[in-house]
Amino acid sequence: MVIVLIFIFSILVASFYNVCIHRMIINQSVVFPSSYCPSCHHPLKPLDLIPIFSYIFLLGRCRYCKGRISLRYFMVEIITPILAIFLYGIYGVSWQFIGYFVLASLLIITSFIDIEQQIIPNKIIGYGLILGILFSLTGITVGLFDAVLGFLVGAGSLFLIALISLQILGKEGMGGGDIKLLGVIGLFLGWKMTLLTLLLSIYIGGIFSILVLLFKIKKRGDYIPFGPFISLASIITILWGKDIVAWYITSFL
C-alpha cells in the first residue's frame, strides 16, 4: 500500500521536476505561467498531463501541433518513481528516505539540464547547500562535521583535478559546476561515501567516454558533461555504497 502511495507521489513530483527543468532551460519563473506545449505554446489540458501515459498514447507528440515532445519528459517521469521505490526498499518510510529522495531529485533535475545546456545552475547548487546543511543539522543524513568534511572532500578533489588538468593538458578538465555539485553531494553523504562517489563517477565517465569514442558517437575533444556521471555515481552510492565498501574490504583487504 505504502509503495503505491510512493509511486503516485513520485510520479506527481516528477511532472513538477519536468516543469522546473524546462523553465530553468528557458529561464522562466517555475510557478508561472501554467503548463503549455513547449513547441506551439498551446495550454495543456489535464488529459495531456497524465504522467507517462500521455507521452505513450500521444507517441511523444503534442496533441495540438503534432510537434515532437522531448524524450526528457518521459525519462524524468520514469526515473523518478523507480528511484523513489529503490530508496523506499532500502530506507523504508523514514526521514532518511525523504533526505535522500530530495538529493536524488536535485540530481535528476541537474543532470537533464547539464545534458542539454552543459551547465549546472547555481540555483540548484543553492538549494542543495541549504537543504544539505539543514538535513545534517537535524541528523537526517550525516552529522554536521561529516557533512562539512564531505563538502571539502567533494569540492576539493574535483578542484584539484581541474587544477592538474589545467597545468598538464592546458584545458579545463572539470567545470566549476561539477566542483560545486560534488561539494553539495558531500554535504548529504559525508566524506567516505563522497570519495566512493568520486571514484565511481570517474569509472563510469571513463567507460562511457571510451564507448562513445569507439562507436564514433562523439569525436575526440567533443564535450561530454560530467554532471550526469557524478549524479549516477552518487545515486549508486546512496543505494549500495555500504555494500560496495563491505565487498571491497572483504575481497581486497
Ligand SMILES: [Zn+2]
Ligand atoms: Zn504543441
